[in-house]
Amino acid sequence: MNMNALWEYANPVKFLRTTERSLPFFWITALVCLVVGLVWGFFFTPDDFRQGSTVKIIYLHVPSALMAINIWLMMLVTSLVWLVRRHHVSALAAKAAALVGIVMTLIALATGAIWGQPMWGTWWAWDPRLTSFLILFLFYLGYVALWEAIDNPDTAADLTSVLCLVGSVFALLSRYAVNFWNQGLHQGASLSLDKEENVADVFYFPLLVSIAGFVLLFIALVFLRTGTEIRRRRAKTLLARERLG
Amino acid sequence: MIALLSRDLKLAFRAGGGFGLGLAFFLIVTVMVPFSVGPQSQLLATIAPGVLWLGALLACLLSLDRLLVLDWEDGSLNLLATAPLPLEAVVTIKALAHWITTGLPLVLAAPVLGVLLSLPGPGYQWLLVSLILGTPALSVIGTFGAALTVGLKRGGLLLSLLVLPLCVPTLIFGAEVARRGAVGMETATPLLMLAGITAGVVALLPFASAAVLRINLR
Numbered sequence: 001m002n003m004n005a006l007w008e009y010a011n012p013v014k015f016l017r018t019t020e021r022s023l024p025f026f027w028i029t030a031l032v033c034l035v036v037g038l039v040w041g042f043f044f045t046p047d048d049f050r051q052g053s054t055v056k057i058i059y060l061h062v063p064s065a066l067m068a069i070n071i072w073l074m075m076l077v078t079s080l081v082w083l084v085r086r087h088h089v090s091a092l093a094a095k096a097a098a099l100v101g102i103v104m105t106l107i108a109l110a111t112g113a114i115w116g117q118p119m120w121g122t123w124w125a126w127d128p129r130l131t132s133f134l135i136l137f138l139f140y141l142g143y144v145a146l147w148e149a150i151d152n153p154d155t156a157a158d159l160t161s162v163l164c165l166v167g168s169v170f171a172l173l174s175r176y177a178v179n180f181w182n183q184g185l186h187q188g189a190s191l192s193l194d195k196e197e198n199v200a201d202v203f204y205f206p207l208l209v210s211i212a213g214f215v216l217l218f219i220a221l222v223f224l225r226t227g228t229e230i231r232r233r234r235a236k237t238l239l240a241r242e243r244l245g
Numbered sequence: 246m247i248a249l250l251s252r253d254l255k256l257a258f259r260a261g262g263g264f265g266l267g268l269a270f271f272l273i274v275t276v277m278v279p280f281s282v283g284p285q286s287q288l289l290a291t292i293a294p295g296v297l298w299l300g301a302l303l304a305c306l307l308s309l310d311r312l313l314v315l316d317w318e319d320g321s322l323n324l325l326a327t328a329p330l331p332l333e334a335v336v337t338i339k340a341l342a343h344w345i346t347t348g349l350p351l352v353l354a355a356p357v358l359g360v361l362l363s364l365p366g367p368g369y370q371w372l373l374v375s376l377i378l379g380t381p382a383l384s385v386i387g388t389f390g391a392a393l394t395v396g397l398k399r400g401g402l403l404l405s406l407l408v409l410p411l412c413v414p415t416l417i418f419g420a421e422v423a424r425r426g427a428v429g430m431e432t433a434t435p436l437l438m439l440a441g442i443t444a445g446v447v448a449l450l451p452f453a454s455a456a457v458l459r460i461n462l463r
Contacts, residue, residue: 138410145406149397158460159393163407166389166453170411173442177414180438181421 010087012230019223026223030216037210045202057115059207063214065108068136071101071218075143076168079161089226091157092233094164095147096225100218102140109133128178129186135174139167153233246330246338253342256315267304267347268354274300275358286363293362294372294423300358301351301376302416305383306408308347310401312339312391313458322395326462332455340381340388340451348380364427371426375439379419382443385450386411392454396461414442 009015041059048055075094082091112130113123124130143160150156257264278296279289316322325335355376356369364372390408394400418439425432 135410135413138406142403142407142410145403146393149394149400149403155396155460155463159457162453162457162460163393166450167411170414173414174410174417177417177438180435181417 007085007087010085010089012089015089016227016230019227023220023223026216026220030213030220033209033213033216035213037206037208037213041203041206041210045206048203051119054115054118055203057111058203059210061108061111061115062207063211064104064111065133066211067214067218068101068104068108068133071097071104072136072139072164072168072171075101075164079164082157083161083165088157088233089230091161092229093222093226094160095157096222096229097218098140098144098147099225100221102137102144104214104218105133105137105140109137126182127186128175128182131178131182132171132175135178136171139171143167246334249325249330249335249338250342253339254345257342257346264346265350267308268350270307271300271304271351271354272358274303275362278362289362290365290427293359293364294368294427295420296362297355297358297364297372298375298379298416298420298423301348301355301380302383302412304351305343305347305380305387306405306412308343309387309391309408310394310404312343312388313395314391314400317395322458323462326459332458333451336388336392336454336458337385337447337451340384340454343388344381344384348376348384352376352380365429367429368423368427371432372423374436375419375422375426378422378436378439378443379415382415382446383412385446385454386415389450389454389457392457392461395458415439415446418442 009018038059042056045056047053075097078090078094078097081087082094109130112133116125117123143163146160146163147156150159275296278292282288282292313322316325326332328335352373355372359369359372387408390404390411393407394404397403418435421435422432422439425435
């Protein structure tokens with residue numbers, strides 16, 4: 001696909017038409033992947049010899065944590081696109097993604113706490129990874145709150161975009177700062193591209209399926225929510241026009 | 246630039262200005278700490294650097310919502326935006342004025358309060374150094390937050406929500422310098438990180454603050 005084809009979706013009409021046509025596909029594949037991944041993971045994988053059945057929370061914890069970080073990255077890209085090229089769809093997609101990001105961060109924190117209670121003997125520890133997720137959560141909260149606080153949609157899009165850019169730098173800085181500040185209790189990365197084997201294959205494949213399910217679910221939700229935002233803005237314009245005329 | 250700085254300072258020092266608010270808050274917080282955690286000097290000595298840093302951070306936050314809003318309401322911010330002075334310089338001066346009226350008194354008061362919290366001997370110089378290095382960053386970050394929320398009717402809560410996570414790295418490294426200094430450990434690494442954060446923030450963030458202010462003044 002060349003770049004011009006991608007920029008076509010800056011047109012809200014084109015965006016709505018395409019997303020509406022592809023939404024059922026994303027909903028269905030997301031559902032299938034989530035059901036297959038979670039059922040496979042929960043019921044058809046063996047217990048870990050040290051962690052017992054608590055290991056199975058990995059099928060919720062790792063995908064949601066992965067999404068929480070990548071949704072922020074996606075918001076960073078769409079914010080940049082808005083600041084540079086002023087495509088409204090881009091700004092609205094960032095707004096639509098933020099709330100999904102908050103929920104993903106909460107899922108990751110909650111499942112982590114539920115797993116940590118039997119395994120580490122504590123719901124919460126000031127471990128670098130946990131702490132940086134809490135900070136990420138605060139960034140998400142501030143971002144969404146700023147969107148909600150400002151009436152003028154263009155001003156809101158501009159301000160939140162700048163906040164997203166500045167916040168990204170500081171989030172990265174905090175990540176290294178907390179690493180420096182406390183030694184970790186959390187295990188290393190569950191998935192990396194440059195490792196021979198990450199987790200044993202029995203756990204690995206259902207995990208991949210449920211990650212795919214989370215990604216597809218996110219795409220479907222962002223399409224849906226962006227479409228809703230576009231329509232809301234249209235409705236507002238129509239109402240304003242009616243009042244004038 | 247100097248005229249603007251002296252104007253801001255005068256406004257702050259006169260009655261009804263923000264001067265003294267942060268300092269008073271800082272004094273109250275640190276004096277109240279022994280009442281809440283108990284008077285054991287051992288315990289107080291352990292937490293003193295962290296308490297002093299936290300108090301300084303909160304005191305800085307307290308006066309932020311007055312930083313730009315007053316100028317916004319009476320229209321002088323519009324005037325400043327059309328002045329020959331670039332807006333980047335205006336926000337830098339604003340941050341500097343905020344630091345002189347809030348950060349500097351905190352730095353000077355901190356050693357006195359350190360005595361009250363039985364801060365160990367070698368801790369004083371490191372506490373001073375870390376606060377001198379760290380509080381300018383807090384002022385600059387706060388100016389960015391104030392610029393973001395200047396157009397809002399009730400931006401106070403939002404302002405703290407936006408600024409707090411941005412202050413985390415500064416707080417971590419600043420308090421770490423003071424803590425390590427107090428127990429006589431090597432302080433070079435966190436000190437360099439703190440200095441780096443402050444230098445980077447002071448150099449780059451005024452551009453973001455000015456951009457945000459332009460959007461708000463549009």
